[in-house]
Amino acid sequence: MRIFTLPLFQLFTAASLSILCATAGSALDTTGQPVAHTTSQDIAQTTGQPAEPANGAASQSTDTNSDWRKLPGFKSWSDQTVKPSAAMLCIHGLGLNSGAFDDFGNRMAQKGILVFAIDVRGFGAWINKKDGDHLDFQDSVADIKQALSAIRREYQGLPVFLLGESMGGAIVLKACSEFPQLIDGLISSAPGGQRFKQGKTDLEVGLHALIRPGHQFDVGTGIVDQATKNPALRKVWLTDPLNRMDLAPRQLIKFQMFMNKNDATASKIKTTPVLVLQGTLDRLVEPDDTWKIFTQLTTEQKTMIALRSEHLILEYGRVKSDSYNAEVTKMVSTWMGEAVSPLSSDEYGSTD
Numbered sequence: 001m002r003i004f005t006l007p008l009f010q011l012f013t014a015a016s017l018s019i020l021c022a023t024a025g026s027a028l029d030t031t032g033q034p035v036a037h038t039t040s041q042d043i044a045q046t047t048g049q050p051a052e053p054a055n056g057a058a059s060q061s062t063d064t065n066s067d068w069r070k071l072p073g074f075k076s077w078s079d080q081t082v083k084p085s086a087a088m089l090c091i092h093g094l095g096l097n098s099g100a101f102d103d104f105g106n107r108m109a110q111k112g113i114l115v116f117a118i119d120v121r122g123f124g125a126w127i128n129k130k131d132g133d134h135l136d137f138q139d140s141v142a143d144i145k146q147a148l149s150a151i152r153r154e155y156q157g158l159p160v161f162l163l164g165e166s167m168g169g170a171i172v173l174k175a176c177s178e179f180p181q182l183i184d185g186l187i188s189s190a191p192g193g194q195r196f197k198q199g200k201t202d203l204e205v206g207l208h209a210l211i212r213p214g215h216q217f218d219v220g221t222g223i224v225d226q227a228t229k230n231p232a233l234r235k236v237w238l239t240d241p242l243n244r245m246d247l248a249p250r251q252l253i254k255f256q257m258f259m260n261k262n263d264a265t266a267s268k269i270k271t272t273p274v275l276v277l278q279g280t281l282d283r284l285v286e287p288d289d290t291w292k293i294f295t296q297l298t299t300e301q302k303t304m305i306a307l308r309s310e311h312l313i314l315e316y317g318r319v320k321s322d323s324y325n326a327e328v329t330k331m332v333s334t335w336m337g338e339a340v341s342p343l344s345s346d347e348y349g350s351t352d
Contacts, residue, residue, distance in 0.1 A: 068150040071143055072126045073098040073119025073242075077105030082112045086159045086184075086336055087151050089144065090117040093166030094255065095220050096315060097124030097242040103317030107329040113336070114155065118147060120171065122251070124242045133244075135251045137171065137258050144175045148182040159184035159340045163332075165314050166190050166285070167255070170262050173293070177268035185339035186269070187332060189277040189313050192289030193259025195226075219252065220245025227284040227311040232319035262289075266296040273301035273339035275332070279309035303335060 068074075075098045078084070088108065090101045098117035105115040119125050121143070122135035144162070151160055162183050164172035169191030176186045224237050237243065247255075274297055278290040287306070294304045307313065307328075314332075317325045 068147045071118045071147065072129065072132075073117065073124040075099065075101070075105070075117045077102075077109040077115040079109040079112070082110065084114045084155070084158060085112040086161060086340070087114040087155050088116065088161040088163055088336075089147055089151065090115060090314075091120060091140075091144065091162070091164035091168035091171050092117070092123070093164075093168050093312070093315060095123065095223065095244045095247075096237075097240065099124075099240070099242060100312075100315035103320075103325060104314050104329065107317070107325060108333065111329065111333045113333065114158070116147065116151065118143060119242075120168065123244050127242075127244055135247075135254055137174070137254075140171060141175050141178065144171070145179055145182065148175075148179070152182060159336075161185045161187060161336055161339075163187040163314070164189070164191070165312065167259070170259050170265075173262060173265045173269065174258075176272050176274075177265050180269065180272045183272055185273045185275070185336055187275045187277070187335075188293075190279065190282060190285045190290060190311055191262055191276070191293055192278075192285040192287070193256065193262050194286045194289040195284055216246040216248045216251075218245050219247050223284065227282075230310070230319060233310075233312070233316055236316055236319055262293050263296045266293045267298055270298045271301075272299055274299055274303070275335045275339070276302070276304040277313050278304070278306050279311055279313055280306050281309060282311045284311040301339065305331065307331075 069076075090098070090105070092098055092100050098119050101115070101117045105117065108115050121137075121140045122133055126132040148160060148162065160183060162172045162175060162185075164170070164187070166189070169188040170193065172186060173188055173191060176183050220243065221238065224234055228234055228237070238245070276290060276294045276297075278285075278287050280287065291304070294302065309324075309328075313328060317328075
């Protein structure tokens with residue numbers, strides 16, 4: 001494993017790096033000011049439009065996978081003027097929905113990436129269905145498998161990547177540990193399950209569990225308060241009608257139990273290239289826990305990048321600066337290119 005510690009401005013141009021990481025006590029610093037600002041205008045949306053099969057090929061979907069575009073929250077982004085070079089499926093964080101990737105999806109599409117997103121069960125479009133507020137991580141992983149299988153059939157010849165942020169970052173780790181043959185590269189942003197003020201949260205959940213165990217209460221506002229100081233992000237996070245702010249104690253306990261398995265899950269990822277992202281200004285997830293997950297990955301092709309960002313690095317880009325979004329998409333797309341065409345050891349320079 002190669003370890004590099006670089007200043008932030010170099011992170012986005014280090015195309016030759018195989019492993020980029022830092023110790024939790026240095027580059028994973030939690031001081032500084034947020035970098036998020038309101039943009040002057042949004043990029044044109046292509047949400048919900050199915051991307052064309054690569055090279056004009058006809059769909060190869062089987063009956064099992066042919067209805068994957070009907071999965072709740074399905075969205076897609078593509079740029080018909082750019083030849084596609086890869087496909088990507090995105091999974092959102094706790095309480096959010098697939099639309100959180102609107103800006104990121106459009107920007108990646110401009111780089112030739114076919115981007116898709118679906119909602120995790122219990123969130124987004126699922127909440128409008130009968131019993132749709134039920135959290136089901138294993139069935140969500142099954143939805144991901146269905147979608148990835150269909151993408152591989154429809155876009156044969158393109159490498160397929162799986163990306164998730166926060167809770168989504170943990171879910172994609174689980175998916176990769178179960179069916180790595182469907183994934184050419186994995187991107188997990190802020191997947192840590194240990195949060196700042198964890199004791200206070202546990203106490204609040206415990207009290208609600210004792211008093212009204214089946215009653216949902218507002219946890220979203222507290223999450224937003226910790227996750228960001230950006231007023232524009234706070235507003236869109238709290239007012240998006242498809243975001244879910246209320247959860248029952250048993251659902252939060254189920255969520256935490258799932259997140260607590262991240263280390264064991266990561267150890268099962270043995271060959272897939274993995275990129276782990278963590279914001280140094282994160283006040284929600286402890287950066288040390290993301291670092292721990294990274295160290296548990298057994299694949300040799302693993303990269304960790306700590307960048308100056310709050311908790312959400314990839315989602316809700318429309319309320320962040322154009323320069324920040326451009327750097328993040330360049331960083332991710334550059335890593336994707338290297339993941340499927342790794343450089344030789346000689347091209348990296350010195351060895352450990």
